[in-house]
Amino acid sequence: MGDFEQILQTSWPILLMIVIFYFMLYRPQKKQQKERNELLSSLKKGQKVVTIGGIYGEIVSLTEDHVMLQVADKVEMRFARTAIANIANKK
Known part of the structure; x- marks a missing residue:
């Protein structure tokens, strides 16, 4: 059980960076792409x-x-x- 806790302590910054990456880059880009597709299809x-x-x-x-x-x-x-x-x- 001690090994698992040590792995968790050392890997939480990486997990945090992945979550930040998702909410600051990937999600807004997908939203913008969806809006653009809606604009082009509604012409x-x-x-x-x-x-x-x-x-x-x-x-x-x-x-x-x-x-x-x-x-x-x-x-x-x-x-x-x-x-x-x-x-x-x-x-």
Whole structure:
């Protein structure tokens, strides 16, 4: 029984670091990834969005992989769906 207690005393800092790693790095990253997937799956025609490169546009058409944005009158650009950063604020 003494060996077990000694192992526990020497390994608790490692266990503590694993718990801290989980709550400070892994869990927030998974939450952010889930929110991003929800954003990309909720895109609809007519929404105003901003791309990762900072281009503002309105969604004209959608496919599973691509988004067609109207960025000016008679100017449409095709982007990968993953290039959408967020939905533009409606003010």
